[in-house]
Amino acid sequence: MTVAPAPPLAQNAATGIAIHDVSHTYGSGGGKGVLALDRINLDIGDCEFHCLLGPSGCGKSTLLYLIGGFIPVQAGTIATGKGPVTGPGPDRSIVFQNFALFPWKTVKDNILYGLKKVGFGPEERERRAQNYIDLVHLTGFENAYPSQLSGGMQQRTAIARTLAVDPVILLMDEPFGALDAQTRRVMQEELRAIWRRSRKTVVFVTHDVQEAVFLADRISIMSARPGRIQHVIDVNLPKDRGEEILEDSRFIQLSEQIWRLVREQAVAATRGAH
C-alpha cells in the first residue's frame, strides 16, 4: 500500500444523500419476511444535519445501515456524491450505539486505526489522534483499553475514531443512548459545534424528540413496521444552538408538535401489534 500525503476525502464534492424508493425485507429467504422499510424516498441535502426519529422497530437503524452500505440495498437506490452505495467506505463513517471499539486496542490505537486506513502520514496521524482525544475530553486515557473505561468514555472514543477520519457523511446510530443525561447534553452540544465547523452531512438516528430538535436541520418522523417516512419537519431554529435554546419558545413548541406526531406512530404501532 502506498502512503500518499493525507488525502482528506474530497470536501468539494456533493455530500448529500438521495434515497429513492428503498424497501427492505428481513428474512425473505424462506417463508414470509418482515417488511422493515416500505418505499422510502428522502433527499438529504449537502451538509444537512438530518435526524431519523421514530419508535423502536420503525427501521430507522436499517435505513442507516443501508446508507452505510453494511447491508445490501434490495429495492430502490441510495446514492451519495460518490455515486450509488454498494458497500461500506470511509466517506460514510459510522458511530454505533454499542460503541464497537476494538477491545484489544487502546483508546489511541482505536483512533489511529481509522487514520491509518484513510492514509494519513505518521506525524499527521499522531497529531489528529491527540486532537480528537482532547476534543472528546479523554486526555490522559490514551493508553487505556476499552474494558477500563465507562460506557460514556467508550462512546466518546468511538465518536473520536469516526470524526478523526473526517468522513463527508457521518452516520450515527443512537450514539448517545448509553450516556448519562449530563454527558449526553454536553456531547450533543459538542457534536452540533463540530458539525457547524466541519460542514459534514450527518444522519442521526434517535428516538429522543428533544435530542432530534436540538441537533437537526430536518427531522424525518418514521412509522413503525413497515417503516415509512410519515412527516419531514424543518427545524427553523438558529444555527448556533446552546443550552439557552432549550428554553426558547420555538424549541418547546416544535418539540411538543413533534412529540404528538411521534406518539401517534407509537400508538398506532401498539394497536397494530394486536
Added chain:
Amino acid sequence: MADAGLAQRRNSGTAGAYAVANTLLRFSPLLILCAFWEFLGLSGVISQQMLPGLGEIAQAFVKLLIEGNLLYNTLRSISRAATGLGAAVVVGILTGLLMASFRPVRLLVNPIVQIFYPMPKSALIPVVMIWLGLGDSSKILLIFLGCLLPVIVGTYNGARGVNPFLLWSAASLGASSFEVLREVVLPGAMPDILTGCRTALAFSFILMVSSEFVIATDGVGYMISSLGDGGLYPAMFAAIFFVAAIGFAADRGYAAFARRVLRWREA
C-alpha cells in the same frame, strides 16, 4: 531516596518470597502423593522392584542426566513435537479463518472436522508408520494431525463469534475484506485460538511420547519404553517424571504467554 529504594527492594523481596511460599503450599498435596508412593513400596503392597523408592529414582535421574542421553533424547522429542505443533497452529488458524469467512470452505471442511474430532489420534500411529516409515516425518505428521483439529475448531468458533459491529466499523473506516480478516477477525478470535492451541499443546506431548513407544529409535518415549523393557525401573520412572515436569512447565509458560497476549481483557 536510597532508603526508599532499599525499602522497596526489601518489599519486593518479601513479596517474591511470599509468592514462592504460596506456590509451594498450593502444590503441597504432591507431598501426600510422594508419601503414599513410599508407603506402597516399603509396606510391600507393590514390590519395590516395580515401584522403586523416590530416592532411588532421584539417583537414577542424576545418572541419566550425567551419563545417559536423557537431554539429547528429550531435545529430539521436543523438536518433533514443536515442528508438528507449529505447523498445526499455522495451518489450523488459516483453515479456521477461511472456514469462518467463506461458506464453500466451511461446507467442505466442517464435516471432515466433525468426524475426525473425537477420533483418538494415536490410532493413526500404524498408518503414519506405513506411510512415512520410522524416521522423524511419521511422528511429526501424527503430531500435526492430532494438534490440527483443536486449533481449527478454536479459531473457527472464535472467528464466528466476533462482534459483527466490529467488522462493520473496520469496513466503514476503510479496511478491505482481507484487512478486516487480519486486523479484526484474527485478534477478535484470539481468546478462542489460544484456548485451542493450549489443547493442542497437551496433545502434542501425548502423541510425542506415545508415538515414540511404537515407532522410534530415539526420543524420550523410546527411552522410557526401552528402559522399561530392560528392567531399569528407577531410570524409567525418572524419565517419566522428567517428561511430566517438562509438560507442566510448557503448559505454565504457555498460560503466562496467553495472559500477556490477552492483557486487554483484564481490567
